[in-house]
Amino acid sequence: MPSLFHCASAIAGPSACISFGILLCVPLMNLTNLMNALIRRIAAVSFAGVLLGALAVHSQTPSPGPPSASTTTPPNSQNPATGRAALNIVVLDPAHGGTDPGARGSAGIREADIVLELTAQVRHGLENQGFQVLQTRSSNENPSFDDRSALANAQTGAIFVSLHVSSTGLSGTVRAYTMADMAMPPTTGGLIPWDQAQASYLSLSRKLGDAVQGELTQRFKGSPMNVQSAYVRQLRTTAAPAIAVELSSVAMEDKADLDRMLPGVADAIVRGVVTFRPSYVTPAVPGNAPGAKP
Amino acid sequence: MSPKLRLGIAIGFVFAVLAAAIYFPILKRRVKKQAQVQQKSEEQARLELVQSLNAASNEPKVKAKLFWAADAEYSELVANTVELPLSNDPVLRSKQVLSTLLAGPVDSELRTLPPDAALLAFYILPDGTAVADFSDAMANSIPSGVQSEQFAVDSIARTLEANVPQVLRLRILIHGQAVETLAGHLDLSGTFPVSTKPVPPAPAPAGVPTTK
Numbered sequence: 001m002p003s004l005f006h007c008a009s010a011i012a013g014p015s016a017c018i019s020f021g022i023l024l025c026v027p028l029m030n031l032t033n034l035m036n037a038l039i040r041r042i043a044a045v046s047f048a049g050v051l052l053g054a055l056a057v058h059s060q061t062p063s064p065g066p067p068s069a070s071t072t073t074p075p076n077s078q079n080p081a082t083g084r085a086a087l088n089i090v091v092l093d094p095a096h097g098g099t100d101p102g103a104r105g106s107a108g109i110r111e112a113d114i115v116l117e118l119t120a121q122v123r124h125g126l127e128n129q130g131f132q133v134l135q136t137r138s139s140n141e142n143p144s145f146d147d148r149s150a151l152a153n154a155q156t157g158a159i160f161v162s163l164h165v166s167s168t169g170l171s172g173t174v175r176a177y178t179m180a181d182m183a184m185p186p187t188t189g190g191l192i193p194w195d196q197a198q199a200s201y202l203s204l205s206r207k208l209g210d211a212v213q214g215e216l217t218q219r220f221k222g223s224p225m226n227v228q229s230a231y232v233r234q235l236r237t238t239a240a241p242a243i244a245v246e247l248s249s250v251a252m253e254d255k256a257d258l259d260r261m262l263p264g265v266a267d268a269i270v271r272g273v274v275t276f277r278p279s280y281v282t283p284a285v286p287g288n289a290p291g292a293k294p
Numbered sequence: 295m296s297p298k299l300r301l302g303i304a305i306g307f308v309f310a311v312l313a314a315a316i317y318f319p320i321l322k323r324r325v326k327k328q329a330q331v332q333q334k335s336e337e338q339a340r341l342e343l344v345q346s347l348n349a350a351s352n353e354p355k356v357k358a359k360l361f362w363a364a365d366a367e368y369s370e371l372v373a374n375t376v377e378l379p380l381s382n383d384p385v386l387r388s389k390q391v392l393s394t395l396l397a398g399p400v401d402s403e404l405r406t407l408p409p410d411a412a413l414l415a416f417y418i419l420p421d422g423t424a425v426a427d428f429s430d431a432m433a434n435s436i437p438s439g440v441q442s443e444q445f446a447v448d449s450i451a452r453t454l455e456a457n458v459p460q461v462l463r464l465r466i467l468i469h470g471q472a473v474e475t476l477a478g479h480l481d482l483s484g485t486f487p488v489s490t491k492p493v494p495p496a497p498a499p500a501g502v503p504t505t506k
Contacts, residue, residue: 095478102478103438111438145474164479166439170367177440195483230444233474233481246440248367 087280089158090126090273091134091151093234094119095244098142103167105250109258112140114250115163118262122161125270134158146194149237153197159208159280160242161269162234165258169248172257173223174265176213176272177244178205179235197239204241207279212243212272219264241280245269353379359456360395361449366403368445371452374399384460388424389416391457395449406442406449408435414469422462423485424454433468436477443480451488462489 094115096102102111116137123133134155136148152160169175185196192200209227217223227243235242247265252258355377364372378394381387392413398405408431415427436446447466454461463485466476473482 100478164440166441167437168368168439168442168445170369175441230440230479231447231481231484231486232440232479233483234479236481244440248441249439 086157087159087277088130089132089134089155091136091155091158091160091240092119092122092126093136093148093160093162095162095164095234096142097137097140100142103165103250105167105252107253107255109165109250109252109255111165111250114165114247114258114262116140117259118163118247118265121262121266122163122269125266126273129270129274131273145234146237148234149197149239152242153237153239155240157280157282158240159273159276160235160238160240161212161273162232162242162244164244164246166246166249167251169246170222171248171252172220172261173248174216174220174261174268175224175246175248176209176216176227177230177232177235177246178202178209178227179242180229180231182236192239194237197237198235198242201239201241204280205235205243208241208272208276209243211275211279212245212269215268215271215275216245216265219268220261241276353381356380358391358394359453360391360399361406361452361456362395362399362404363406363445363449364404368441371406371445371448373452373456380457384458385416385418388418388426388454388458388461389413391453392416392426392450395453406445408432410435418460422460422489423465424458424461424463424488425465425467426450427467427470430469432466433473433477438477438479440479443476446476447480447486451486455488459489462487464488 094112096112096115098112100112102115104110116139119135123135126133134151136143136151148162149160152158179198179202182196182199182202184199185193198205206227213224213227217225230244232244235244245265247258247261250258356379357375358378358380359373360376361371361373364370376394378390380390396407396411396413398407398409402409410429411432412429413426414429416424418424432446436442447464450466451464454464464487465485466482467473468476468482476482
């Protein structure tokens with residue numbers, strides 16, 4: 001409340017000064033009429049402010065974006081009879097952007113910029129392998145976590161790869177992450193809760209993560225042998241095999257060292273995705289372990 | 295415009311400027327005072343924790359396990375045995391071990407939590423869910439990244455697991471608020487498993503896993 005009070009004071013102070021000035025400017029006006037006029041003007045301005053505020057909020061709400069309801073029907077789960085679909089789309093997610101620079105190094109390296117460069121290189125490699133590639137952002141903007149997930153959730157036969165650069169870790173190493181264990185959501189009529197969209201895909205995500213991490217470990221000494229698990233917010237609402245790949249780190253003194261890593265990381269991700277491709281199956285029933293193929 | 299009206303406008307402006315000149319220093323003082331009050335409340339939380347530690351100094355010292363990074367590269371978390379006078383009360387005991395964890399190891403490169411972060415409140419629900427409320431510095435000062443944020447939460451969870459068996463799962467708040475992520479990566483909307491024993495499902499918010 002104190003901050004609210006200060007806000008009100010800050011607004012009320014100058015307004016009071018101006019109102020006082022107006023009162024002095026029109027000494028001949030009847031005081032009652034003046035007060036009524038002031039009240040009408042304040043009411044009109046307030047109403048206009050509320051209207052503009054509502055319009056601004058409405059315009060910021062993405063119209064097709066994440067469902068306001070708490071459930072989603074991933075296209076991948078719409079054909080439970082076959083349980084198979086071809087993997088042909090890769091959704092790349094350069095993390096952060098816009099007002100959120102992500103991790104920042106003392107040498108001025110910004111995570112949001114590096115991952116955008118990395119995305120371009122991964123995209124090029126994947127397209128050469130015949131994949132269709134979608135990006136959650138292509139410039140310096142910052143879609144919400146749900147908007148990013150929504151892009152993947154609207155596709156059939158897609159995987160999701162979120163790209164990050166950390167503040168910590170042994171410089172020159174790279175880690176792939178999957179979402180940590182999640183409780184299986186209750187299923188009703190093929191709908192799965194938006195907040196637990198990843199649960200049915202965890203097994204497939206780990207396969208994808210292991211395939212990518214295997215390639216990364218060969219190229220970047222000191223990287224872990226297997227995919228790691230972590231409670232990555234971005235992955236939780238994604239109804240597709242999903243991983244996060246994180247490079248170490250923005251703490252490098254020279255950005256050129258980090259830039260030199262990017263082609264190797266991009267190549268490892270592309271090769272990992274190609275290796276994973278035959279394993280891709282859609283979960284037959286949300287709640288059952290997908291990726292039953294050995 | 296009549297000279298009378300012009301004079302009125304001029305006088306009005308002079309008064310407005312004078313009023314602003316008087317009012318703005320007052321406003322500035324109020325903002326400053328409010329910032330000091332906020333700082334004091336966080337400082338108070340630290341003091342309370344230190345006092346609670348002192349109050350328990352009559353307790354026999356036990357070997358507590360605290361989890362910090364094994365090296366500056368965050369290759370893994372390792373248990374460090376520290377002798378502490380710990381209370382038998384699970385809430386007080388949790389505050390004691392977490393305040394020691396926040397104080398950090400001798401080598402500051404091995405710390406997993408920001409040095410300026412404070413534990414503002416801690417309580418344990420009847421179902422074994424612990425709620426730890428940290429100051430803003432926990433989110434603002436932690437190095438951003440999946441690895442560093444997961445290490446921070448793991449160090450808290452594993453320290454509680456090793457020293458307070460009553461805690462089965464952990465919910466983290468920042469300055470009394472439920473937040474979406476710790477510092478842009480790690481999901482704080484649900485609970486984290488603490489105990490490796492089988493844990494009954496928590497009545498937690500939808501979304502994040504509640505058990506391993």
